Amino acid sequence: MATTKWVIDPMHSELQFKVKHLVISTVTGSFKSFSGEAETDGEDFHNAKVTFSADIASIDTGQEGRDEHLKGADFFDAAQYPKLTFESTDMQKTGDDEYKLIGNLTLHGVTKPVTLNVEYGGATSDFYGNFKAGFDVTGKISRKEFGLTWSGVTEAGSVVVGDEVKLVASVQFAKQA
Numbered sequence: 001m002a003t004t005k006w007v008i009d010p011m012h013s014e015l016q017f018k019v020k021h022l023v024i025s026t027v028t029g030s031f032k033s034f035s036g037e038a039e040t041d042g043e044d045f046h047n048a049k050v051t052f053s054a055d056i057a058s059i060d061t062g063q064e065g066r067d068e069h070l071k072g073a074d075f076f077d078a079a080q081y082p083k084l085t086f087e088s089t090d091m092q093k094t095g096d097d098e099y100k101l102i103g104n105l106t107l108h109g110v111t112k113p114v115t116l117n118v119e120y121g122g123a124t125s126d127f128y129g130n131f132k133a134g135f136d137v138t139g140k141i142s143r144k145e146f147g148l149t150w151s152g153v154t155e156a157g158s159v160v161v162g163d164e165v166k167l168v169a170s171v172q173f174a175k176q177a
Contacts, residue, residue, distance in 0.1 A: 004043060006133065006173035008036040008052075015054055018166040019143070029070070031084070033058035038173055045120065045133070050088040050101060056081065075148055081108050091118070101137065107146040114139055116167070131175040139167045 016030045036052035038045070056078040059070050071078040088103035099118040104111050121134035143165050 002042065004040045005176040006038040006040065007176055008034070009132065009172045009174045010034065012132075012172040014170050016168045018168065019164070027061060027066075029059055029061035029067075031055065031058050032060050036086075036171065036173075043123070043133075043175070045091060045099065046093045048088070048091045050086070050091065050103065052086040054084045056084060076108060086114075089113075097121075105141065105146075107141075108148055110146045112141070112145055114141060133173045133175070135169075135171050135173070137167070137169040137171065141165050141167065 010033075013034075014030060015034050016028055018026050018028050031054035034052065034054035036050065038051075039049045041047065056076045057071055059067055059076070059078075061067055061070070070076055073080075083106075085106045086103055088101055090100075090102040092100045092102070094100050097120040099120065101116040101118045103114065103116075105114045116137050116139035119136045121136060123131065123133040125131050141164075
């Protein structure tokens with residue numbers, strides 16, 4: 001069967017993360033600059049090979065001061081580690097429109113295996129005749145496992161930043177000719 005190449009359409013995709021702040025509320029951020037590809041057998045995403053990267057310097061939490069802190073040496077150290085990358089090792093169909101995407105995530109110079117939940121939203125052609133496929137992707141990582149160990153404790157004893165980071169992506173792939 002012929003291999004089909006797909007490329008993320010950044011105009012119709014987003015990559016977000018969510019982390020607890022002071023253990024009582026959630027801060028959401030996103031990466032504004034990213035790219036990704038998938039290779040499939042025909043149009044079937046079972047066993048797809050997926051690669052993805054995001055530019056750390058494109059982080060956006062809606063607060064410039066916090067963004068600069070996150071880009072700095074206390075957290076992501078964007079100057080030394082400018083990219084977050086993911087490369088799949090397996091994509092297993094687990095239900096009608098559900099998959100497990102397994103692969104290696106590299107962040108802050110550390111590579112760890114992760115498993116992401118993927119929900120297939122469907123496929124259709126756009127106004128210009130481009131064939132698109134949509135997915136919602138979720139997962140969790142421990143930021144400390146990736147060397148993102150900065151921590152602070154308030155006078156009242158509350159942890160400033162939680163360890164668990166939720167990853168949330170909504171992506172649209174465009175089939176390449």
